[in-house]
Amino acid sequence: MSCLSVYHESSPDLPDKVxxxxxxxxATLAExxxxxxxxxxxxxxxxxxSQDAVIAAxxxxxxxxxxxxxxxxxxxxxxxxxHPQKAELRAKFLDEHxxxxxxxxxFVEGRGLFTLHIDDYVYAVLCEKNDLISVPAGTRxxxxxxxxxxxxxxxxxxxPEGWVARFTGDDVASRFPRLDD
Numbered sequence: 001m002s003c004l005s006v007y008h009e010s011s012p013d014l015p016d017k018v019x020x021x022x023x024x025x026x027a028t029l030a031e032x033x034x035x036x037x038x039x040x041x042x043x044x045x046x047x048x049x050s051q052d053a054v055i056a057a058x059x060x061x062x063x064x065x066x067x068x069x070x071x072x073x074x075x076x077x078x079x080x081x082x083h084p085q086k087a088e089l090r091a092k093f094l095d096e097h098x099x100x101x102x103x104x105x106x107f108v109e110g111r112g113l114f115t116l117h118i119d120d121y122v123y124a125v126l127c128e129k130n131d132l133i134s135v136p137a138g139t140r141x142x143x144x145x146x147x148x149x150x151x152x153x154x155x156x157x158x159x160p161e162g163w164v165a166r167f168t169g170d171d172v173a174s175r176f177p178r179l180d181d
Contacts, residue, residue, distance in 0.1 A: 001130050
């Protein structure tokens with residue numbers, strides 16, 4: 001189940017609120033400029049589907065987003081617990097960073113924890129199958145795929161180079177719960 005936990009940055013052990021209703025999650029995140037939606041595939045996607053098959057299943061939604069926001073690149077990332085570099089890949093995203101473009105992810109399968117640091121608050125968004133999150137350019141955040149990752153996600157980019165991060169050097173991410181906590 002998707003979940004949003006909102007913390008004051010000074011209280012990483014006690015969330016101010018916890019939401020599990022998708023509409024409540026979307027409304028709360030919209031207040032800080034973050035897009036959250038639930039999508040359904042036009043055609044079923046089976047385990048092990050190719051990148052082309054996954055993109056085709058969500059083509060209408062992808063085209064709408066690309067038209068609205070000017071995204072130029074779309075791909076699919078898939079990671080599971082058998083990946084030999086899972087620990088290194090997890091570590092790559094665990095520190096607070098920002099992007100010069102929106103970070104858009106749609107979870108076709110599995111789950112991941114996007115944590116956003118906006119003003120004095122931290123928004124931990126547990127994204128699961130059928131969740132779309134769009135983190136605006138410049139938003140401080142980190143991502144945790146867990147110790148035993150399992151997800152397939154569609155990614156959309158404004159930048160043809162794909163994922164380019166600027167790390168903030170702040171250790172705030174180390175103080176908040178991880179996906180497996």
